[in-house]
Amino acid sequence: MTGVKPVPSRFTKAPDTATGVFTPTAITFPAAADAALDLSSAPAASGNPAPSRATGTPVWAQPVPDAHGRYAGPVRLNVHVLGHSAALAAGVTGVLLTVAPAGPGAGPVRVGVDYSRFAQAYGGNFGSRLRLVRLPACVLDTPREAACRQATPLAATNDATAKTVSAPVTLGAPGVGAATTTTAAPMVLAATSDPGQEGGSAGSYAATTLKPSGSWTAGGSTGSLRYDYPVSMPPAASSLVPRLALSYDSAGVDGQTASTQAQASWVGDGWSTPDSFVEQSFVSCSDKPEGSASPVSTSDMCYNGPILTLSLNGSSSALVWDAGKSVWRPQTENGEVVTHVTGAGNGSGTYNTDYWTVTDRSGTVFQFGRNQLPGWVAGKPTTNSVNSEPVYSAHAGDPCYNAAGFSASVCTMAYRWNLDYVTDAHGNAMAYYYQKDTNYYGQDNGARMTAYVRDSHLDHIDYGFTDPNAYGTPPDRVSFSTGPRCVSGTCTPLNATTKANWPDVPFDLICAQGSTCTSQAPSFFSTVRLTSVTAQQYSTATATYQAVDSYALAQSMPPTGDGTSPTLWLDSVTHTGSGVSPGGPAAPITLPPVVFGKVQLANRVDNVTDGLPAFYRYRIASVTTETGSVISPTYQLVNACTAPVTIAPAANTSSCYPVSWTPPGYTAPFLDWFNRYVVSKVTATDPTGGAPATATSYVFKDHGAAWHYDDNELVQPKYRTYGQFRGYSDVITLTGDGANDPQAKFETVYYRGMSRDNNTTAVTLTDSAGGQHDDTDQLSGNVLETTAYLGNGGPVDHSTVTSYWVSAPTATRSRSGLPALTANWVAPAETYTRQAVTTGGTTTWRYTETDTTYDGTVTDTNVGLPVRTYTHTVPAGAPYDLCTTTTYTANPAVHRR
Numbered sequence: 001m002t003g004v005k006p007v008p009s010r011f012t013k014a015p016d017t018a019t020g021v022f023t024p025t026a027i028t029f030p031a032a033a034d035a036a037l038d039l040s041s042a043p044a045a046s047g048n049p050a051p052s053r054a055t056g057t058p059v060w061a062q063p064v065p066d067a068h069g070r071y072a073g074p075v076r077l078n079v080h081v082l083g084h085s086a087a088l089a090a091g092v093t094g095v096l097l098t099v100a101p102a103g104p105g106a107g108p109v110r111v112g113v114d115y116s117r118f119a120q121a122y123g124g125n126f127g128s129r130l131r132l133v134r135l136p137a138c139v140l141d142t143p144r145e146a147a148c149r150q151a152t153p154l155a156a157t158n159d160a161t162a163k164t165v166s167a168p169v170t171l172g173a174p175g176v177g178a179a180t181t182t183t184a185a186p187m188v189l190a191a192t193s194d195p196g197q198e199g200g201s202a203g204s205y206a207a208t209t210l211k212p213s214g215s216w217t218a219g220g221s222t223g224s225l226r227y228d229y230p231v232s233m234p235p236a237a238s239s240l241v242p243r244l245a246l247s248y249d250s251a252g253v254d255g256q257t258a259s260t261q262a263q264a265s266w267v268g269d270g271w272s273t274p275d276s277f278v279e280q281s282f283v284s285c286s287d288k289p290e291g292s293a294s295p296v297s298t299s300d301m302c303y304n305g306p307i308l309t310l311s312l313n314g315s316s317s318a319l320v321w322d323a324g325k326s327v328w329r330p331q332t333e334n335g336e337v338v339t340h341v342t343g344a345g346n347g348s349g350t351y352n353t354d355y356w357t358v359t360d361r362s363g364t365v366f367q368f369g370r371n372q373l374p375g376w377v378a379g380k381p382t383t384n385s386v387n388s389e390p391v392y393s394a395h396a397g398d399p400c401y402n403a404a405g406f407s408a409s410v411c412t413m414a415y416r417w418n419l420d421y422v423t424d425a426h427g428n429a430m431a432y433y434y435q436k437d438t439n440y441y442g443q444d445n446g447a448r449m450t451a452y453v454r455d456s457h458l459d460h461i462d463y464g465f466t467d468p469n470a471y472g473t474p475p476d477r478v479s480f481s482t483g484p485r486c487v488s489g490t491c492t493p494l495n496a497t498t499k500a501n502w503p504d505v506p507f508d509l510i511c512a513q514g515s516t517c518t519s520q521a522p523s524f525f526s527t528v529r530l531t532s533v534t535a536q537q538y539s540t541a542t543a544t545y546q547a548v549d550s551y552a553l554a555q556s557m558p559p560t561g562d563g564t565s566p567t568l569w570l571d572s573v574t575h576t577g578s579g580v581s582p583g584g585p586a587a588p589i590t591l592p593p594v595v596f597g598k599v600q601l602a603n604r605v606d607n608v609t610d611g612l613p614a615f616y617r618y619r620i621a622s623v624t625t626e627t628g629s630v631i632s633p634t635y636q637l638v639n640a641c642t643a644p645v646t647i648a649p650a651a652n653t654s655s656c657y658p659v660s661w662t663p664p665g666y667t668a669p670f671l672d673w674f675n676r677y678v679v680s681k682v683t684a685t686d687p688t689g690g691a692p693a694t695a696t697s698y699v700f701k702d703h704g705a706a707w708h709y710d711d712n713e714l715v716q717p718k719y720r721t722y723g724q725f726r727g728y729s730d731v732i733t734l735t736g737d738g739a740n741d742p743q744a745k746f747e748t749v750y751y752r753g754m755s756r757d758n759n760t761t762a763v764t765l766t767d768s769a770g771g772q773h774d775d776t777d778q779l780s781g782n783v784l785e786t787t788a789y790l791g792n793g794g795p796v797d798h799s800t801v802t803s804y805w806v807s808a809p810t811a812t813r814s815r816s817g818l819p820a821l822t823a824n825w826v827a828p829a830e831t832y833t834r835q836a837v838t839t840g841g842t843t844t845w846r847y848t849e850t851d852t853t854y855d856g857t858v859t860d861t862n863v864g865l866p867v868r869t870y871t872h873t874v875p876a877g878a879p880y881d882l883c884t885t886t887t888y889t890a891n892p893a894v895h896r897r
Contacts, residue, residue, distance in 0.1 A: 294394035435457055478535050481532040555569060747787040
């Protein structure tokens, strides 16, 4: 179906009933049937008439009384339900039906469909994505005609408790309205799914895995639980070795909202592998690309300006394009040289056949989307490192604009260039290879079915060789094995019979080549999970790669209990050593698994009146290590919100934050509120060895959380609000349980970058010595002051205050409706330390200071490097002072400093 435009809808909340194991329910779509509905029992006076069910169908109807409680509509209706094959032929994933008056009377009637028997038909929260639309009558005769699939949305209500979707229509008189439709002829209605391009009650499949919450990482001020499971690399033939770990961050789960990618990663919820990439963000052509409307409103992607993000070695930064200087710079400056290489002819099939290089100051070069590595010839493998999709250019000057019109202004553009080749200054190299998954959708309002890359994942990494010998036999390799994103029942192949066993895969959005796709927008999702990581070395004796270390992942899909679909959870990781020794193979050694317990917490501030699910997601509740010790975090809402939330977003300091999105059928964005948890305590126990428990507690002092305005362009202008988490300003860490051992106390005060937020007033922070500091945006997450105490309740032992240097911009790009995006250096400029000295019961203070000066000339090759350091007492005393001056000799050939 095409042409869907939003009108008001609402949701009704499902009850929260979690059980231990997810079990798919039986799925039955209605068969073709005809039935009559009798509405004659509708009261003439005020009252709410009960719905009447069309026997043998999932369709029901309910009279809608007027303001005086009278109903003047038809008392009998004829209902015709088409079989599911006919519905699919018309691009309808749910139910296709007609309803017509069978007697006199004209008035509004609420028509609904009970979807309880097919709520889990396609996975991916299918039931909650259903809405009711009207289709042209010709869809019954020529269902594959694009004009006959033009859908008119209705003011739908999705009741997750009763599992029904319904909307008011007016029957019994000719004519067509907008949200409420009037007719005397049979009306064609459809209960069909929505990909969630404007968000979904449990997440969206129109979003890639790039999340705005990636910018939330702001040091210890966030209070999140972070846990890394290292993946060891055996000694290699070179010093350039991939750094691998399975990394967990509870903040990533808190960041799961209505507008972010609905699925967990291929490891499990909250987990990530070290993915590095450059991503370009586009916007739906139904919005306002580059701030002004597209000449044609479609659900395709449109170019939205040079909005790119660099993710490298666990850190993310926006890339700033300075048109005047013709340079790209990372927003968080670190001396990296970023180059956009075009016209490479690298076989990627994208506009400009482009790729990216990033060179750091050690001379290491990271290449993204190279695809054909140095030495490539026909017949050699490519890295499959470029993810692409059709992108329209809505305005003159855009990359693929064509004066012939909108439909001609399209080309295949990369939305993600994955890291695929790394070289260091010594000539060592690594190569990354990927698997890509292709899907199809109805491009240009269904005019043609077009391929795009819906997902990609690492296949293997080769290392231990020198450039340009990627196509030789690398001595070292890390392989990533995957399995189906299904953990119980019959999994393969994924088809109409097995789809219920894939609960977080939106099967209705899968479209194969040669099919007529039901979706007119690209959607992004995975059908695989990571099952093992294996470090290998090449054996010349056997001419094969042999395992050295392997890590097996066990996963499950626990039910949520709130009506939303389960998603992937990592239960354990098991490490096995291959037993290879100088004397030959030996028996493998398998360690006990590291097991991850879970606790279920509501992401949404649960408000029964808004009809949205609590959106339960699991967090790590315990980690049982290989030696048997148990690590247990405790989660807390420091300043919990109560529903309904009435806080003004700009004044919010609570533990919840607003997310603006448009539910299917709404005409305007809806403000939804989500919880932000902190870890208040981590306990480590030794159940097997009997060692005493240790505890670390975290106290977030009563200054409240900081929520910055969404100045990230990944958030569309119409959805921007105060939803960017900047952490807590004052965090106390207590080590020890206070009962069996004394507690050590440390306090950390943070910058949060709240000065001039959304053009408001300046924010000044005051340290313990009375010094004042501007809480400028670039300093968010940096430490202002650390203080150590002589035990909990004791006096201050020492403290250090840090002031920072923020450089002038090295690159600047103006943005519509937002402050200019700038790239800046940030580095400590002054550290001021005081140390308590107690003699004879009298305490005095010893002060020291270190001042650092940096090369601040933004055009200089040494910009950002320290050129002078002065360490001295306060007041300065020549015998104790130390001044260091540093000069640099550059090697421009390899960008080394």
